[in-house]
Amino acid sequence: MPKAFQSSSRPFHHPQPQSPLHCGAVSLEELARNFGTPLYVYSADQILERLEMFTQALAGRDALVCYAVKANSALAILKLLAARGAGFDIVSGGELERVLAAAPEAADRVVFSGVGKTAAEIDRALDVGILEFNVESESELELLAARAAKRKRKARFALRVNPDVFAETHPYISTGLREHKFGIDIRRAASLYESAARNRWLEPHGISVHIGSQIRSADPFGAALERVYKLVTQLARKGILIRSIDAGGGLGIDYHAGKSDPAARVRDYAAAVDRALAGFDGQLLLEPGRFLVAQAGALVTRVLIVKQNGRKTFVITDAAMNDLIRPALYQAHHEIVPVQPRTGRARAVDVVGPVCESGDFFARDRKLPPVQPGDLVALLDAGAYGMAQSSNYNTRVRPAEVLVEGRNARLIRRRETIADLLAPEMV
Numbered sequence: 001m002p003k004a005f006q007s008s009s010r011p012f013h014h015p016q017p018q019s020p021l022h023c024g025a026v027s028l029e030e031l032a033r034n035f036g037t038p039l040y041v042y043s044a045d046q047i048l049e050r051l052e053m054f055t056q057a058l059a060g061r062d063a064l065v066c067y068a069v070k071a072n073s074a075l076a077i078l079k080l081l082a083a084r085g086a087g088f089d090i091v092s093g094g095e096l097e098r099v100l101a102a103a104p105e106a107a108d109r110v111v112f113s114g115v116g117k118t119a120a121e122i123d124r125a126l127d128v129g130i131l132e133f134n135v136e137s138e139s140e141l142e143l144l145a146a147r148a149a150k151r152k153r154k155a156r157f158a159l160r161v162n163p164d165v166f167a168e169t170h171p172y173i174s175t176g177l178r179e180h181k182f183g184i185d186i187r188r189a190a191s192l193y194e195s196a197a198r199n200r201w202l203e204p205h206g207i208s209v210h211i212g213s214q215i216r217s218a219d220p221f222g223a224a225l226e227r228v229y230k231l232v233t234q235l236a237r238k239g240i241l242i243r244s245i246d247a248g249g250g251l252g253i254d255y256h257a258g259k260s261d262p263a264a265r266v267r268d269y270a271a272a273v274d275r276a277l278a279g280f281d282g283q284l285l286l287e288p289g290r291f292l293v294a295q296a297g298a299l300v301t302r303v304l305i306v307k308q309n310g311r312k313t314f315v316i317t318d319a320a321m322n323d324l325i326r327p328a329l330y331q332a333h334h335e336i337v338p339v340q341p342r343t344g345r346a347r348a349v350d351v352v353g354p355v356c357e358s359g360d361f362f363a364r365d366r367k368l369p370p371v372q373p374g375d376l377v378a379l380l381d382a383g384a385y386g387m388a389q390s391s392n393y394n395t396r397v398r399p400a401e402v403l404v405e406g407r408n409a410r411l412i413r414r415r416e417t418i419a420d421l422l423a424p425e426m427v
């Protein structure tokens with residue numbers, strides 16, 4: 001029996017109008033008291049629910065969800081997903097070490113993407129026996145063959161093709177056009193498979209594609225996969241059997257408040273994939289990142305100062321662009337919710353951090369209910385590309401992270417200390 005999904009797309013809610021914002025059953029006020037701020041809070045239940053949406057939408061297919069580690073690489077989250085059978089999409093040797101640390105048994109469910117793999121990274125991945133290398137250039141294929149020969153281990157690979165499909169999203173996270181650095185021109189792929197098939201250390205195994213991130217329509221995914229499937233049939237005629245198709249990640253979420261139904265979005269997506277790959281009965285790999293974790297997470301921050309400059313009001317928080325860079329980098333929108341609502345008229349404010357950059361903002365001219373110094377606010381939908389893109393800019397320690405599982409909340413990463421930051425340096 002398919003399980004009914006909770007219709008709410010976010011686990012953060014006020015149980016009563018006057019009660020503090022909760023993550024599931026746990027009060028964010030209590031978490032801030034126990035663990036300090038800024039604090040990333042994630043709902044394990046929501047992450048698993050999202051994974052289950054894919055599993056259900058793709059029932060009947062041989063499908064493996066390979067979570068894109070770069071969206072949120074917390075070891076505890078990797079372990080949680082691995083325990084439910086997920087694989088992983090990695091883009092560096094460092095991410096491979098994360099998977100091995102969190103879930104060594106999942107090594108053979110790892111696909112390795114990325115435009116610039118080093119020999120050392122390839123060697124390590126060959127040694128631990130990953131599922132497949134997603135190769136992004138002819139020279140990478142040569143390097144892979146050379147390393148495989150040296151290690152005497154056959155390398156299973158997919159070519160990441162560039163399907164030349166336009167997907168409506170922010171230009172920094174669009175990857176499926178010929179002008180982007182990603183993938184191999186799909187028109188050149190067949191001849192590369194043919195020459196690779198003659199190399200005893202290379203095993204043509206799959207075709208992969210990834211057209212970008214935060215894509216909210218299913219159409220470009222379908223269009224890209226139709227082109228991929230054409231290549232599969234073309235290769236079959238030449239005697240090259242493609243066993244897996246990796247459809248990449250990129251499924252978007254709604255960052256604005258609204259009533260969109262994530263389960264319906266996954267079903268639409270799966271339907272588009274199914275239509276494009278109707279004739280394909282090999283393994284289907286998917287690499288969702290953002291869709292699994294973004295809405296499961298919030299960044300909880302304390303208001304330090306409310307200040308008036310001319311006509312503008314600035315709400316200055318203890319979190320900054322180094323903790324969550326998406327607004328500065330992609331002009332991204334995050335909903336901002338006071339943890340303990342106050343009554344009073346909403347007014348337009350800029351919510352900013354203490355970093356010395358005018359780009360250090362979370363929201364501009366945002367209507368917010370009244371907030372005062374000492375209040376907590378939550379930046380929603382911060383589970384993906386939040387902590388993962390954080391830095392120590394301005395010598396700021398990175399936030400702690402908490403994972404909420406049912407009624408239980410546990411620290412999954414302690415707050416950094418200044419000593420952590422200074423440790424690698426010599427005077």
Ligand SMILES: *Cc1c(COP(=O)(O)O)cnc(C)c1O
Binds near residue numbers: 113251290
């Ligand atoms: C970033 C990335 C993903 C994940 O993208 P999301 O938008 O987070 O789903 C998947 N595959 C590859 C190759 C990527 O680079």
